[in-house]
Amino acid sequence: MTKRIGLYLIPIISVFVILFSACTKEGGPVAEDIDNTPENIIIKPNDFLSESRYVKLVIEITAVQGFEPSTEAVNDLKTFLKNILNKSGGITIVSNSIASPELESYSLADIKEIEENYRTSFTEGKTLSAWFFFADADYAGNEDDSKVLGVAYTSTSMAVFKKTVNEFSGGFWKPSTKILEETVMKHEFGHILGLVNNGTDMVENHQDTSHGSHCNNEDCLMYYAAEHSSGVVSFLRGGEVPSLDTNCLADLKNNGGK
Numbered sequence: 001m002t003k004r005i006g007l008y009l010i011p012i013i014s015v016f017v018i019l020f021s022a023c024t025k026e027g028g029p030v031a032e033d034i035d036n037t038p039e040n041i042i043i044k045p046n047d048f049l050s051e052s053r054y055v056k057l058v059i060e061i062t063a064v065q066g067f068e069p070s071t072e073a074v075n076d077l078k079t080f081l082k083n084i085l086n087k088s089g090g091i092t093i094v095s096n097s098i099a100s101p102e103l104e105s106y107s108l109a110d111i112k113e114i115e116e117n118y119r120t121s122f123t124e125g126k127t128l129s130a131w132f133f134f135a136d137a138d139y140a141g142n143e144d145d146s147k148v149l150g151v152a153y154t155s156t157s158m159a160v161f162k163k164t165v166n167e168f169s170g171g172f173w174k175p176s177t178k179i180l181e182e183t184v185m186k187h188e189f190g191h192i193l194g195l196v197n198n199g200t201d202m203v204e205n206h207q208d209t210s211h212g213s214h215c216n217n218e219d220c221l222m223y224y225a226a227e228h229s230s231g232v233v234s235f236l237r238g239g240e241v242p243s244l245d246t247n248c249l250a251d252l253k254n255n256g257g258k
């Protein structure tokens with residue numbers, strides 16, 4: 001039986017949608033995710049950013065076999081986080097692969113069940129834990145021509161729909177798969193860090209309020225691309241993973257980050 005230490009205080013559920021390039025917010029604290037063990041800990045963005053409670057971060061990546069992220073993307077995520085998070089004990093990434101659950105698509109409930117069954121790292125002592133799932137099928141909540149690439153659904157959990165990432169990368173007029181998956185991983189981690197105005201307060205107002213917890217700078221990693229654009233493909237036309245802009249970086253620093 002899996003010991004769950006996560007308690008999900010903040011309704012950080014955000015999805016990064018292609019074409020509409022939307023991250024939507026849904027739901028609230030999820031009652032069934034809250035267990036009553038004495039070890040129960042509430043994880044907040046400040047716990048990632050500062051080291052007042054945790055000096056070390058372990059990121060576990062559980063991927064369906066054949067749908068793993070590239071080593072380069074994972075290394076870049078680590079460097080990105082090292083530059084933002086105060087974790088003097090280091091950031092470690094552990095990866096493992098699982099056989100395909102053979103689902104046609106993944107609902108959030110499906111992903112949570114996989115997390116229950118396969119997540120092995122949890123926040124303990126001075127070590128904070130985060131978890132990614134790399135899926136071999138689309139998000140079940142996709143509507144018509146919008147497809148979700150990634151989701152941050154609790155205070156420490158994220159999923160990347162790698163099959164969908166593959167579909168929208170690696171061809172003419174498309175970003176490389178490495179660039180796209182790295183963008184999605186960093187963007188979802190940005191939500192875990194409380195961006196924008198969702199657990200980490202804004203220093204200057206830069207929230208794109210019409211698109212939830214996103215930044216109003218169209219060159220920022222936390223931007224929610226305009227509905228009329230070709231979404232993430234157009235967003236990544238520069239051929240590089242977007243960086244966090246000055247406002248997003250200032251928010252993170254103000255909430256205990258570097």
Ligand SMILES: [Zn+2]
Nearest residue numbers: 014015016023
């Ligand atoms: Zn988002």
Ligand SMILES: [Zn+2]
Nearest residue numbers: 215220245248
């Ligand atoms: Zn920004």
